[in-house]
Amino acid sequence: MLIVDDHPVVRDGLRGVLERDPDFTVTGEAGDGAEAVELYERQPADVVLMDLRMPRMGGVEAIKRLLRGDPEARILVLTTYDTDSDVMGALAAGATGYLLKDTPREELTRAVRSASSGQSVLSPAVTGRVLGQVRKPTQGPLSDRELQVLRLIADGATNRQAAAALFISQATVKTHLLHVYEKLGVKDRAAAVSEAHKRHLFE
Structure with missing residues (x-):
């Protein structure tokens, strides 16, 4: 030894x-x-x-x-x-x-x-x-599209409104949000927005 x-x-x-x-x-x-x-x-x-x-x-x-x-x-x-x-x-x-x-x-x-x-x-x-x-949830930076979706949600948009603003389907919005939750280690929209502010992602 x-x-x-x-x-x-x-x-x-x-x-x-x-x-x-x-x-x-x-x-x-x-x-x-x-x-x-x-x-x-x-x-x-x-x-x-x-x-x-x-x-x-x-x-x-x-x-x-x-x-x-x-x-x-x-x-x-x-x-x-x-x-x-x-x-x-x-x-x-x-x-x-x-x-x-x-x-x-x-x-x-x-x-x-x-x-x-x-x-x-x-x-x-x-x-x-x-x-x-x-x-531990998958970590990593948010994609540009994920950040766009999250910014709209933070501004009060519904999934339908976010979909219309970005010219994508509501199902795609939901998928982007699920990826956002996973990357930020959160479980819902409010927590995602709060975590994004903490990380200064909207700046």
Whole structure:
């Protein structure tokens, strides 16, 4: 096993926890992603325990480089950071799992064992974030036509009036509105208009 963390005290603690289990052997330690890549190339490990935010090279870039050299590498992220960008960035890069540093000792050893057999491992908090991202409405800028429809609605136009003003059918107006709701993450006309004002879309 290769432990990658820029704090020596953390590395020492992890080594102590993991080597209490006779099945685990820590074969190396790295203080940043670049050093981890160099060590792994010289001596591949069954599991790489990877921190995310480190000097020289962070965890996400290190994950990409490790997998580029060895597509079968099993990399388990262990970090204090659980923002959407950190979680999704690491998983998109190819991490086998994602744990937080407050994970109990028993769960950590169980996760390492699972990762070594190729199973994905996520802490409960991270699972919630991943599901939240999957369920999040499609984001993106409104098209010119969607903005025209929304502006008319904001001015008090009905679907029929908006359709007449834009020379399109009422069904098309409804379709545009559904896309607007999805992109803005709202459920009705009033909320869409309110959100558009918050985002200064009419300016």
